[in-house]
Amino acid sequence: MQTLHTLAELRAALPQPRSCAFVPTMGNLHEGHLSLVRQARAHGLPVVASIFVNRLQFAPHEDFDRYPRTLARDCELLQAAGCDIVFAPDEAELYPEPQTFKVLPDPALADILEGHFRPGFFTGVATVVMKLFGAVQPRVAVFGKKDYQQLMVIRCMTAQFALPITIEAGETCRAASGLALSSRNGYLSDSEREKATELARALGTLAKRYRSESTPLVELEAQALDGLRAAGWQPDYLTIRRRSDLTVPASAAEALVALGAARLGATRLIDNLES
Template identity: 65%
Template sequence: MQTVHTLAELRTALRDLPDRALVPTMGNLHAGHLALVARARELRVPVVASIFVNRLQFAPHEDFDRYPRTLQRDAQLLAEAGCDLLFAPLEAAMYPQPQTFRVRPDPALADILDGASRPGHFEGVATVVMKLFQMVQPAHAVFGKKDYQQLLVIRRMVEQFALPIAIIGLDTVRDTDGLALSSRNGYLTPEQRARAPQLQAALRQLAEQLRAITTPAGLHAHEAQAMQALAAQGWAPDYLTIRRRSDLSAPSTGDVQSHAPLVVLGAARLGGTRLIDNLEA
């Protein structure tokens, strides 16, 4: 596997990698990231991974400075997984001048749920992903479904800008106890890690209750109960909610009664660590 750090090096390396697939990451890789690489390899095209901790998607009070940076280990894992090229730019290479041009996603999709809890987050995500797409010019890009809202924002961006890129979403990779793999899991203390699967359990219980719910009012009542139950276990929930898969809007009576494709999403803090998860229902 070749590793490059500048745009000039990247463009030179890409000359020999036609019809490539891109796996964008922020590093500190785990089995979930490597599953994305494995999915990209199934396309039988060269695989490019990127590692870049994107300042634009972090609020000033968030964990940009302490986000784990483990490039040497990550590069070894990617090479073992069959990645062909690693693009690991420094911030000066990614943003050689202030990024005053930004991609502003549709507020109806990007300013709800995680966007409400993290204002400006999806603008930062969309901007860096658009920039990576322009730099790498992939035919395919693979993202995990754990960041469900992010995946929808990127799909919508690709559609509206008519980018010739097939976006592939991969199911969430979980630990043996059901916890969704995340680089931020490393922030948890051993006691918190033992309790962390409670978020997924709360979402699963809410998804199971869908079968008995017939109205949006019923959905809201069960969402509120799920929030209260998780808070009683020592969490600080941002949201536990049931939404339409297509646009993350609240389901209508018709959606509920016709068993339209829905997704149960949750975000909550355990101590100082914010975890997110979802289950399609």
């Protein structure tokens, strides 16, 4: 496996466009990331994984400076998972000057849910992914369903810019307890980690109630939020949306996804369950 740090090295290693499968990450890897690498490997192409903590998608009060950087460990895990190239640029390499040109996603998709509580987040995500797509020029790129709204933003961006890249979704990996794997789980104490499974359970209960009861969705969502607050959480949202566009569903007969974000202690967690 090669570990490359500059665009020049990457271009020399990948002289032909559409010659690889790509998994972009911010590092601090876990089994969820590695499952995406193995999924990318199934295409029979060289697999490139990027490791870059993208300042553009962090608000000033968020955890950019303390986000774990674990490059040596990450490279060991990626090599064992079958990765061929790790692209790990520093900030000056990827942003040699202030990034004044940015990709602005459709507000109808990007300014709701995560985008409402983290203004500018999806502009930062879309901008860095577009830059990485230009650098790697993959045939296929794999993103996890754990970040459901992000996956939709990237799919829409790729389609609207007619990029010759197939976007694949990887299923969310969970611990035996049901907790969705996340790099930020490392911030949780042992007691918080046990309690963190309540978020997925709340989403499952919300989805089940919407399918089986006649109670208006807005009331079900309010009750779900109250339940998490009573359990010691600080929720941002718990909601049911259409899988196709994340709009509010007209009926329980549609293909749906329950999405939620909530803070447990100092750690903000997100999760979703398709139903």
